[in-house]
Amino acid sequence: MTEMLSGGEILIRALQDEGVEQIFGYPGGAALHIYDAIFKQQKVEHILVRHEQAATHMADGYARATGNPGVVLVTSGPGATNAITGIATAYMDSIPMIVISAQVPHEVIGTDAFQETDMIGISRPIVKHSFIVKTAKEIPWLVKQAFYIAKSGRPGPIVIDIPKDTTDPNELFEYSYPESVSLRSYKPALKGHSGQIRKAAVALLKAKRPIIYAGGGVVQGAAEDELVAVARLTGFPVTNTLMGLGSFPGNDPQFVGMLGMHGTFESNNAMHHADLILAVGARFDDRVTNNPAKFCPGATIIHIDVDPASISKVITADIPIVGPAKPVLAELHASLQAELANHPFDKSSLEAWWKRIGQWRDAHGLDHDQRRRKSESGQLLPQQVIQAVYRATRGEAFVTSDVGQHQMFAAQYYKFGRGRQWINSGGLGTMGFGLPAAMGVQFAVPDATVVCVTGEGSFMMNMQELSTCMQYALPIKIVNLNNQALGMVKQWQDMQYGGRYSHSTYRDALPDFDQLLRSFGHHSFTARTLDELDAVVDEAFSDELKDKLVFINAYVDPDEHVYPMLVRGGALEDMVLSKGVA
Amino acid sequence: MRRLLAVLLENEAGALSRVIGLFAQRNYNIESLTVAPTEDRTLSRLTLLTEGDDEKIEQVTKHLNRLIEVVKVNDLTEGAHIERELMLIKVRAEGNGHREELYRTCRIFRGTVVDVTPDSYTVQLTGPTKKLLAFMRAIGETSILEVVRTGVSGIGRGDKILEL
Numbered sequence: 103m104t105e106m107l108s109g110g111e112i113l114i115r116a117l118q119d120e121g122v123e124q125i126f127g128y129p130g131g132a133a134l135h136i137y138d139a140i141f142k143q144q145k146v147e148h149i150l151v152r153h154e155q156a157a158t159h160m161a162d163g164y165a166r167a168t169g170n171p172g173v174v175l176v177t178s179g180p181g182a183t184n185a186i187t188g189i190a191t192a193y194m195d196s197i198p199m200i201v202i203s204a205q206v207p208h209e210v211i212g213t214d215a216f217q218e219t220d221m222i223g224i225s226r227p228i229v230k231h232s233f234i235v236k237t238a239k240e241i242p243w244l245v246k247q248a249f250y251i252a253k254s255g256r257p258g259p260i261v262i263d264i265p266k267d268t269t270d271p272n273e274l275f276e277y278s279y280p281e282s283v284s285l286r287s288y289k290p291a292l293k294g295h296s297g298q299i300r301k302a303a304v305a306l307l308k309a310k311r312p313i314i315y316a317g318g319g320v321v322q323g324a325a326e327d328e329l330v331a332v333a334r335l336t337g338f339p340v341t342n343t344l345m346g347l348g349s350f351p352g353n354d355p356q357f358v359g360m361l362g363m364h365g366t367f368e369s370n371n372a373m374h375h376a377d378l379i380l381a382v383g384a385r386f387d388d389r390v391t392n393n394p395a396k397f398c399p400g401a402t403i404i405h406i407d408v409d410p411a412s413i414s415k416v417i418t419a420d421i422p423i424v425g426p427a428k429p430v431l432a433e434l435h436a437s438l439q440a441e442l443a444n445h446p447f448d449k450s451s452l453e454a455w456w457k458r459i460g461q462w463r464d465a466h467g468l469d470h471d472q473r474r475r476k477s478e479s480g481q482l483l484p485q486q487v488i489q490a491v492y493r494a495t496r497g498e499a500f501v502t503s504d505v506g507q508h509q510m511f512a513a514q515y516y517k518f519g520r521g522r523q524w525i526n527s528g529g530l531g532t533m534g535f536g537l538p539a540a541m542g543v544q545f546a547v548p549d550a551t552v553v554c555v556t557g558e559g560s561f562m563m564n565m566q567e568l569s570t571c572m573q574y575a576l577p578i579k580i581v582n583l584n585n586q587a588l589g590m591v592k593q594w595q596d597m598q599y600g601g602r603y604s605h606s607t608y609r610d611a612l613p614d615f616d617q618l619l620r621s622f623g624h625h626s627f628t629a630r631t632l633d634e635l636d637a638v639v640d641e642a643f644s645d646e647l648k649d650k651l652v653f654i655n656a657y658v659d660p661d662e663h664v665y666p667m668l669v670r671g672g673a674l675e676d677m678v679l680s681k682g683v684a
Numbered sequence: 685m686r687r688l689l690a691v692l693l694e695n696e697a698g699a700l701s702r703v704i705g706l707f708a709q710r711n712y713n714i715e716s717l718t719v720a721p722t723e724d725r726t727l728s729r730l731t732l733l734t735e736g737d738d739e740k741i742e743q744v745t746k747h748l749n750r751l752i753e754v755v756k757v758n759d760l761t762e763g764a765h766i767e768r769e770l771m772l773i774k775v776r777a778e779g780n781g782h783r784e785e786l787y788r789t790c791r792i793f794r795g796t797v798v799d800v801t802p803d804s805y806t807v808q809l810t811g812p813t814k815k816l817l818a819f820m821r822a823i824g825e826t827s828i829l830e831v832v833r834t835g836v837s838g839i840g841r842g843d844k845i846l847e848l
Contacts, residue, residue, distance in 0.1 A: 222698060227709045231752040234698070251752060286848060287694055287755040411746035414739070 107277045109238030110139035110269035113202070116245035118145045119279040122173050124164065124545055125149070125202075126157040130177025131217060132204035135269035149545065149574065152566040154181050156538035158188020159564070162197050163502060163542025166525045169324065171198035171252045172542060178204045179217030182263075183224065187532060189259045190228040194529025195345060196322055198257040200248050201225075205234070207267040221263045230258030238268045242279050250283045255290025256409035257322055291408060294425030294433060302380070302404045302421050303437035309378035309402075310451035311458075312338045313369075315361065318345030318528070319383015319407060320427045321521035326350070328431035329382065335438055337452060339459055341369040343384050344513055345528040352517030353497075358459060359468065362390040363668050364510040367466035367677060368459050370666065373398055374675035375458075381405045383427045386416040387529070396673035406430050466666070466679055468514055473632065477659040482635060484508060484583045484658040488515040490635050491553060491581055494643040499551040499579075500543045502526065504536035504560030507589035510664040512555040534563030540578045541567060551643070554580045558612060559588045568622040571651050579642055580653045585660040586612060593663045597678070598670075615655040626653040686715075687741050688767060688838045690846050691730040691748060692756040695721050699753040703730065706751065712736070712744055716769075716835030727755065729846075731837045756846055764841040770808070771816045772798070774830040775823055777805045786823060793819045804829060812836075 107115060113136055117125065126149045129137045140148050151157040154176045161172025176185050182203040192199045205211065206218040222232050231251050233244045241264075248260040306312065314336075320329050326349050333340050333356055340350045341361040350357055359366030361373055373379065379401045384390070391397045394416055405412075405419035406427060413422045423430055469475070472485040488511050491499075501516055502525040503509040509526055518524045525543060527535040540554035561582055571578060583589075591606040619626035625647060627638040635656060642652040669676040693699050700719060707714050715733040722729045736744065741759060748757045760767075777783045783805070790797060790807050793815065799806035809819055813836060820828060840846065 223701070226702060226705050232698075285752070288752050409750070411743065411750050415743060418739075 104276045104278070106274040108135070108139065108269065108271045108274055109235075109241060109264075110135040110271060111142070112238055112241045112275060112277055113245070113264065113269065114139045114143060114146055115277060116242045116279055117173065118143070120245060120249050121170075122146055125173040125175050126151055126160040126164075126542070127175030128154050128157060128177065128181060130179075130181050130204065132178035132206055132266045133175065133181070135266060135271055136175065136202075136204060136264070138271065139269075148175070150570070151538070152569050153564065154184035155187050155534065156541075156564050156567045156570070158185045158199070158201065159191065159532075159535050159538035160542035160545065161199050162188060162192050162535075163525055163539030164546045165192070165197050165199055165542075166539070167500060167522055167543040167546045169322075169522070171200050171249060174199065174201045176201070176203050177217065178206055178221070179219045181217075182219055182221040186224060186228070189225055189261070191527050191530045191532040191535060192259040193228040193230070195318060195527065196257050197259065198252040199259040200252055201259060201261045203261060203263050204269075205263045205265040208265045209267070211265065221261060225261045228259070229261050232261040232263065234263040235265060235268045238270075238273065238275050241268070242277065246280045246283050247285065251288065255288075256412075291425045292429070294406065294423045294430035296433065298421060298423045299430060299433050300437050300441075302423060303434060303441050304445070305378060305402055305404060305421060306336060306380065306438060307441055307445045307447060309338075310448055311376050311455045312336070312378040312380065312452075313358075313372045313376045314338050314340045315343070315373065315379050315381045315384055316340060316346045316349050317343040317382065317384025320346055320349035321383075323383060323408065323427035324521070325383070325427035325431050326521045328428055328435065331435050332431050332438070335435060336447065338380070339372055339456070341365070341373065343387070343390060343528070344526065346384060347513060348518035348523045349521045351519050353519070358463070360513055361674070362387070364514065364664050364666065366463075366468055366514075367666055367679065368462040370668070370674045370677060371462045372459050374673055376401045378402045379404065381407075381419075382431065383407060385412045388416070391416060392668045392674055392676070393671050398674065470515070472515070477662065479659055479661065481659040482630060482632065482656055484511045484585070484662055485515050486632060487581060487583055487635060487656045487658060488512055488555065490639045491555070492516045494639045495551055495553060499523075499553045500525065500540075500547065502536045502540040502543060502552070502554045504556045505531045505533045506557050506560060507585070507593065507662070507664050508555050508557040508560075508583040510590075511583070533560040536560060537564050537578070537580065538567050540580075541571060541576055544576045544578055545574075552578050554578055556580060556582050557589060558582055558584045558586065558615075565618075568619065568624065568651075571624065572622045575649070576651060577649045578651050580651070582615065582653060582655050583658050584615070584655055585658050585662070587660050589660070590664070592660075596663065597667075615653060619651075619653040624651040624653060626655060628655045628657070630657045685735065685737055686761065687734050687736060688760040688765070688836060689730075689732045689734065689744070689748070690758045690760050690838060690840075691732060691754060692722070692846060692848070693728050693730065693751075694753040694755065695726050695728045696753060699728070700730075702751050702753060703732075703748065706747055707734075710743075710747060712740070716833075718835045718837045731760075731835070733836050755848060758840070758846050760838045760840060763844060765838050766841060767812050767836050767838045768810055769813050769816055769836045770810045770834045771819075772806060772808055772832045773820070773828065774804055774806045775827045776803065776829055778803050786827070789819070789822050793822070795819065
């Protein structure tokens, strides 16, 4: 028997058939037919947010934690434009997301109707693809394509713009959901070129000073095991980009830490002095390369990426390999094993290389016992807070962050053990991301410990979602590194603008966070000293408060800087290591 | 370096705007652009004239290929190809001597006069861009009243075919 459904019902039914369990959204005029269709069913749970930007970050967090596309539903006009920042965030970090934006009815499109905006036009540069629905009949096919495109190849956000008339409850259509999808104009690579992979294997075997540079593509491509296997077989050092953290175990002896702007001394030096770089799912972002003209002068570069446009975009690859990380690394591993029979690794060179890395690490590696440190002012240090949280969560929590100093401290001092554990806005650098992203993670993995490391600046950008947390009883742990200023801006002003703090402080205008949190029914604690911090962290992560949202307001030294920091316009080996010393 | 790209894309609303948007976003230049459906109504073919060295064109090509609606991209300037452009040009044509001379020039360039008034000719001219520019130089800037050019269309020579 064929089912007859309205356009709104077809949309929700298609989402059900796609396996969607939760969507994040906010209703409004043009979306009301769709909302009525949601009301009449049980399978797809709708999460009501307080601002559409937060809906997109929640869907984003959901996608980053699970690998499945997050789904957003917003109304036309302001609903759609509020979603833009979240779409751009997902686009920059290649996160699969479906954004369904309602639109004014076809007959008034182009007339500047109430709450009309050209969503397809506005979102065009920040989506992987977008669709506008012409008739309800095509909705199942568009939804099918949207999910396929969002997830495959280099993932990304998709917008489906749905004019209100196509969801009319009085017009019924036969429903059926397509079983498969194939597009003549879209054929993402499913495996790498075997000849290129063999070439890469030979180059790896000849390397004297190699390093594996692994990015978010390893996480997105679920290639963590394959990465570890290649690292084990070769014995090479591994560095991660900000987006790749967790793809290689953070406490593994072969791990040399994050690279780039605030990367470790040893990883940036190892990159600069390498004779071979195996880049996997990383895109030579400007925060990694520093000055491209001075980037790793002696290195042969093997670049594995699913997106051909990422290869040789910034740094020319000597051996480009287009394909998803997982099958390419697996084939590289097999190829290495085959080649090993007639060409062993250069063991003595590798030993000398590791010795050099060890010297860099001993000289200026991150101090993993920050408790010994004392700030000049005697205040808590932000790194101490991250380490306390790491200890309390046994390194197992999902950690989301906002953007700024706290993000870098979390990236440096929380040692991530698995992919998808570290969730942050790397490419776009979106303040306000952390809390809603943590909410998305908690919705996706209800039993997990989810920590949002934030700063008071970022937190205040989306703190209206505390109300959503109350409504859905989300037991997120928010760790606020409160330095009463926009710390990273202030750091740059210290280093490059003679300490002129132009609009980077608001010290006298901060809320009483304990009261603020309590007004939403949440728990909140303040810490100013190491002893207070220990007590507060223990309590926040105790079994008694397991099901509660807890906010830790940690007052940290406002003058602390993030180091190392790359010298502007320099090479990767050019780093500032502490205040006043270049 | 001057590059002529041939692009096959899905003949769908919004597809062209994505191509143009890509050039704007990535700071690439479009010198000229022609577009129309092919013998297969579901496909449009674009000929796009741009500037860039090998590296830049490689990036442009990759980014074009990344657009979901783009089916094929080919750099025509890499091989032997034919380029044509059509120009409609309205020129001042006053006095018998001047009108005669214009008409002669037009014939030399194998142009066709497609509209005549007592003071003007409208000439239709096809050919590679160079020829159109040469015609404009030949008749002199002061005679020109209005120029409309289609931009370059291109096709590979011989057996080379851009197809699905």
